Amino acid sequence: MINVAIVMGGYSSEYPISIKSGNVVYENLDRKIYQPYKVHILKDKWVLVNEKNEEFAIDKNDFSAVVNGIKITFDIVFNAIHGTPGEDGLLQAYFKLIKMKHTSCDYYQAALTMNKRDMLSVLKPYGIKTAISYYLNQGDVVNEESIIQRVGLPCFVKPNRSGSSFGISMVKNTKDLADAIEKAYKEDNEIIIESYLKGTEVSVGVINYKGETVVLPITEIVSDNEFFDFEAKYQGKSKEITPARITEEEKMKIEDAAKRIYTILNMSGFSRSEFILVSGEPFLLEMNTIPGLTEESILPQQAAVAGISLTQLFDNALQLGLKDSI
Structure with a gap:
């Protein structure tokens, strides 16, 4: 055993x-x-x-x-x-x-992907499209005019190193920016502020399955709220549609970007990347290397559509991990 x-x-x-x-x-x-x-x-x-x-x-x-x-x-x-x-x-x-x-995945890949702004900076030279961003560290002077001038309104204020949408705010008016920054600082001492991307949100899992890099079926996320926040993710305030209702060309572009990112970052194990499709082009939001693994979670849903059960998914992860040299 x-x-x-x-x-x-x-x-x-x-x-x-x-x-x-x-x-x-x-x-x-x-x-x-x-x-x-x-x-x-x-x-x-x-x-x-x-x-x-x-x-x-x-x-x-x-x-x-x-x-x-x-x-x-x-x-x-x-x-x-x-x-x-x-x-x-x-x-x-x-x-x-x-x-x-x-x-x-290994410790460097985990640290890099958890840090949204570092990961996006590494990927930009490879042509991966991302939102316009502005960075803040706790203690920095907050120049609201400079922030809005760069990212525009509405914008998203996010903790740089957190998940499950904790601490994220959508800001529509300059007067709400300070409160959003304070909320984000409760989760992390680094913040990323991003321009609003209007389009279709999708999520795609990429895994090493039986020794090959496999892109799982893409999930379209339709949130009842203004964005895919904690309520939408965990309290039934969203529809997750797998496979996504997108064109074949859009599907190919997302699959290519997701697989390239996995390869560029020398990833292993599970990954789930979030994109916004804007005029048919995928813009990367973030990558999760320990995505939710319950039956209702997105990556297991995608695996199920691909014909991979939870038992097979978890067995594959363990077998690959056992083969790794340490």
Whole structure:
């Protein structure tokens, strides 16, 4: 049997979503091959949680746990943490140091993709289209006139390193800009302010499946709200249509951009990129390297349309992770 630690939780506002993702992975692993364990990585504790909800401390020296007098070690970690420390490279770097195999991308790719403005800066020379942007660090003097002059109205104010739309605001009037910036700073000390792109929002998963880079069916996102915010993502205020209602030419352009980005960044494991189609051209918004993994989440929906079950999806990630050299 292969011992799998499914890490979930994390230190960000996304931790409840991560717990759901981790539990879905736990329920869908093939018990003939894998012995899964739930491991909660939280700010105040790292613990293995058994079926009785009993907690056993993780020894950070080798990422093991002693359960009822028996030491449990793991062959591989299935990373289901959205946000820090599972999606920003911190855990990946730790796992590399202790020579632990895992399912996510390497630490550099994780750190780069979590930092929206750095990732977009790396991709621009390759011709990847993006919104016009303006950057702020906490403590910077805020020149509202300069910001609006660059990005226009409406615009989006976003924490630079967060997910699940936490801290994002759509700003239509200059008077609302200061409040939006303050809201974003509650999630991160770096902010990205972007021009509004009017068009069709789509999401596309790219994964390494059985050793090949595979672009999954594209999902069209139709939000009941003004944009794909937290309510739209997790509280049923959106329609997610897979495959997307787009032309064959648009589909090919999105697939090409998504695959190129995955290759340019030397990605591995899961990825899900968000684009806005403007006059038939895809503009990249962001990439997630630990996307939601529940049945309702976008990437599993796309996999299902491609004929890949959750069990197959998770088994593939583990098998590829086990083959990686450490």
